[in-house]
Amino acid sequence: MSDPCIDDFNARITRIQKARSKGYGFEAAGTLGRSFYSRRNRKFRLGFPLLRPVVALLVAGTIVKALFLQQLGTEAYQNRVAEMQAGHGFDRLGGWLMQADPVTRSLADNIAIFLRNYS
Secondary structure: OOOHHHHHHHHHHHHHHHHHHOOOOOOOOOOOOHHHHOHHHOOOOOOOOOHHHHHHHHHHHHHHHHHHHHHHOHHHHHHHHHHHHHOOOHHHHHHHHOOOOHHHHHHHHHHHHHHHHHO
16 A cells, blocks of 8 residues: 555656756746756757857957047058058058048047047
C-alpha cells in the first residue's frame, strides 16, 4: 500500500528533475524563465553579424573627423588632407577617408556651437 500523496510527490519530483536536466527552471505564468534564455529556444536573428560593429565604427570615425575639423579649423584640416592625398600608398587612402563630408561639417559646427555655449 502506498500513500497517494507520496506517489504524487514523487511524480512531481521526477518531472522537476527531468525539466532541470533540460535546462528549465521555475517559470511563473507570464514571466521569462530559464527556458526563454536557452540557446535552443532563441529565434533565428536575421541580419548580418558584422553590421552593428561596422556602423559603430563608421559613427566613431565620423565623430573623430568632426573633432579634428572643429579643433584645427577648415583651412588647416583641408591642407592636411591634401597633403595626405598627395602621399603614396596608405596615405592616399587615409586622405580619402578623412575628407570632410557634409555630415562631418555639420557635426563639427554643432560641436563648436556646443563648446561656445557651455564653455
